Amino acid sequence: MGASGSKLEKALGDNFPEGEHYFGLENFGNTCYCNSVLQISSQKRKTGVIAPKRFVQRLKKQNELFRSYMHQDAHEFLNYLLNELVDILEKEAQAAKDDQETLLASEKIANGPKKNGLANGTKKEPPLATWVHKNFQGILTNETRCLQCETVTARDETFFDLSLDIEQNSSITSCLKNFSSTETLNAEDKFFCDKCCSLQEAQKRMKIKRPPRVLVIHLKRFKYMEQLGRYKKLSYRVVFPLELRLSDTDEEADIEYSLFAVVVHVGSGPNHGHYVCLVKNHNHWLCFDDETVEAVDESSVQTFFGSSQDFNNNTDHGYILFYESINRN
Amino acid sequence: MHHVGSVGNPNNFTRPRKEKRLTYVLNDSDDTKHCAGINCLAVLKSAASDESDYLFTGSRDGKLKRWALAVDAATCSATFESHSDWVNDAVLVGDSTLVSCSSDTTLKTWNALSTGTCTRTLCQHSDYVTCLAAAEKNSNVVASGGLGGEVFIWDIEAALASASKCNDAMDDDASNGVNSSGNSLPMTSLRTIGSSNSISMQAQTEGYIPVVAKGHKESVYALAMNEGGTLLVSGGTEKVVRVWDPRSGSKTMKLKGHTDNIRALILDSTGRLCLSGSSDSMLRLWDLGQQRCVHSYAVHTDSVWALASNSTFSHVYSGGRDSSLYLTDLHTRESVLLSTGEQPILQLALHDDSIWVASTDSSVHRWPAEVCNPQKIFQRGNSFLAGNLSFSRARVSLEGSTPPILTIPGIPAIVQHEVLNNKRHVLTKDTSGSVKLWEITKGVAIEDYGNVPFDEKKAELFEMVSVPAWFTVDTRLGSLSVHLDTPQCFSAEIYSQELNIVDKPEDDKINLARETLKGLLVHWLRKRKQRMGTHASANGELFSENDIGTRSLSHSRVEVDGSSEIDTVVYPPFEFSIDSPPSIVTEGTHGGPWRKKITDLDGTEDDKDIPWWCLDCVLNNRLPPRENAK
Secondary structure, eight states: OOHHHHHHHHHHGGGSOTTOOEEEEOOSSSOHHHHHHHTTSOOSSSEEEEOOHHHHHHHHHHOGGGOSSSOOOHHHHHHHHHHHHHHHHHHHHHHHHHHHHHHHHHHHHHHOOOOOGGGOTTSOOOOOOOHHHHHHOEEEEEEEEETTTOOEEEEEEEESOEEEOOOTTEEHHHHHHHHTOOEEEOGGGOEEETTTTEEEOEEEEEEEEEOOSEEEEEEOOEEEETTTTEEEEOOBOEEOOSEEEEOSSSSSSOEEEEEEEEEEEESSSSSSOEEEEEEEETTEEEEEETTEEEEEOGGGGGGGSOBSSSSOSOOEEEEEEEEEESSOO | OOOOOOOSOGGGGGSOOOOOOEEEEOOOSOTTSOOSOEEEEEEEOOSSTTSOEEEEEEETTSEEEEEEEOSSOEEEEEEEEOOSSOEEEEEEETTTEEEEEETTSOEEEEETTSSSOEEEEEOOOSSOEEEEEEOSSSTTEEEEEEGGGOEEEEEHHHHHHHHHHHOSSOOSSTTOEEOOOGGGSOGGGGSOOOSTTOOOHHHHHTSOOOEEOOOOOSOEEEEEEOTTSOOEEEEETTOEEEEEETTTTEEEEEEEOOSSOEEEEEEOTTSSEEEEEETTSEEEEEETTTTEEEEEEEOOSSOEEEEEEOTTSSEEEEEETTOEEEEEETTTOEEEEEEEOSSOEEEEEEETTEEEEEESSSOEEEEEOOTTOTHHHHHTSOOEEOBSSGGGOOOOOOOSOOOOSEEEOOOOOEEEEEEOTTSSEEEEEETTOOEEEEETTTTEEEEEEESOOHHHHHHHTOOOOOOOOOOEEEOTTSSOEEEEOTTGGGGOEEEGGGGTOOSSOTTOEEEHHHHHHHHHHHHHHHHHHHHHGGGSOTTTGGGSSTTHHHHHHTTOEEOOOSSSOOOOOOOGGGOOOSSSOOEEEEOOSSSOOEEEEGGGOOSOOOTTTSOHHHHHHHHHOEEOOGGGGO
């Protein structure tokens, strides 16, 4: 315990950022999916190992899905974590508001009825935006254009992360391009156009309308193979750049993002393996592998792109990417 | 489109089959007007000066109409009804042949000067047929283009000749389709048919086969052919103009430049120049000799959907989604706004010195256009110079607009509907905002509420009753289409007393679909009896032995009211209007889908034309087994 931590302290030496703490997280048997994601938040002491025992216990209690010692999916956990956080934060905020309202209501009774509109508790509140929303939530637009009358029907949906289909020897940019590429609804699969009152051909595409402050990209490395009847891990080489630029949004300028964390899946199959994570902090890249924390070189990020050939000894692949916008608040 | 019918194999009955559906379309009382957007126009100039010119219009209501033109009036002189979906385009070939194409996947030919006789149904396409092109000089050649990239080049004379070869005693439409691909024939056609007016399948499969222009990867939305029929251009979602030799169907070239769907194409008479209009809002002029785009014109603010040029190809009229009609001088790039309306422009046709403009509302307008001397219009001023980039378009306004010379009005199309809980009434709203209540078992509007909020009226008419859904409705033809599918359609029964049917026992129930079918087929039945004369009984002679009789006995419930007499009386709540009779639409068997007014059925239609289960219900009083009807 602490051995790896002190090694890290030595490695960073004087460069160890003031007030920062790099802790490993103990693995309780297949909880690395959870550790890798949790590491992307901060800790207390300078270095050392923490056992997130209570966290994992609580997690297993609340969600049956994570109860077994089976290999779990880090993306699924991230999803669960963010949604659960939103629930908790919204409940807290609601409770706080209710308290305030009972307070106001009792005051009202004490002071007699007021004709002040502000004191009216029934006034509509905008939906609560928690810090999870502020940081992670983006808006996607699903645009469908009827090819007959050319009316565009748009439907907005919010997201916390983008799941991208991947191809061999591609890049995040090309995956994003495919993600928002146009799909034609035709033949047996025509679109019912309300304007034409009939089935017509249509073009459909997804557009990132409002990019989030933190863009989380999930690479669909686990693909269901119809002919095998099971999931397979795709070890495709998908280049993820340190700087990413998003265009064709509703924002005025292109959005520039900088990579600050990567969840890496280690292993060749979907049902076993290990998760580690890389986090950039004060211009240092750190690799968190359960209780081990090591400083790594920025260039080592590219060792997690994947392999160009199907059979390769390198089984460490970037799985979830965290980008932070650098030109937008 | 084709559903496999039974082939007399009893094993068929054990698994669910999809039977053909019967659809009936409620017609407005005024049959001289279109009741949906006008997709196409064709002008027929009279040969003699004392005769009137004709305008042909094809509409989203599935019909074509012929208008006799006077100086200040247009009179509907014929309605061409047989298509079962939108009519998308129409061209005139030869002296008096009208060729139309439709979203029902067929082309139909008509005698343009007749009372509306469909002479031929051509079933080669497998998806919507969107556009046609005809060669003016080589007048037999017509090209048809459609979704899925299908383009065929037809010799209409040969296609018509092959039809008359195999059936001379045939009725006009219904049963004389070209279907060269034998494997796509529905199984029902293979059944031995005893009736004399049937047609052998050999004759069908030996039918005329058009030339195929192979190589389109995506849907085709525009076609044009030069006068001589030596050059065909096509455009569509591939965003390229393709050039073909229509005689062989071989590709000549591919022209890139547009950034969106190509919706309109025209060629000059020599076939050297081609003008295209696109959803990217641009017009592009292509020199086919040089194989390049020589000019692009930013005239419209939205998609260009229709083009027409004068005979020298010096000036072009264009219309589109921005509801505006422009005239552009292709040499000087000068452009002028001629008219702007409220509805997108779908088609243009030049006629003498004026232009016909068809739009998504049901009417057609004729505007002055100085076709013989377009320069006159520019002399009046207000012109602007067309840019060559889509965003470089100048701002224009229309000053001192003149009204159209002539308007052929239409009936506003129904765009919203709600089936009421009694499952006999449907509330509708049309493009003018007018709300009406229809009784679908009589085929008429029984209330006209005028411009009232649809949802409020719907709430007002709400009844706490529950009747099984026995039909489905759509409004793609601008009027109500009611679809009946077996066995679901037989699921609704109601007490006769509720409908005020007299002389019935207190607990007598009637089946809504059966009574509706009886009402729809009453004219057919009467004419059929007349035809069959005295030697036939009323009871399903047509389907006596090998046909429906044995086939359906095993799986139908025979409902005979105590006596063996079959109840053919049509009750008043199911009497369809004679003034505006509904039209029935069926998928047909080998002739492709067709549509006919119920009063125009002549009694010769049999189970090849009308789904057998409808006839079984009307003739033999047999309904599908009850357990299936749920």
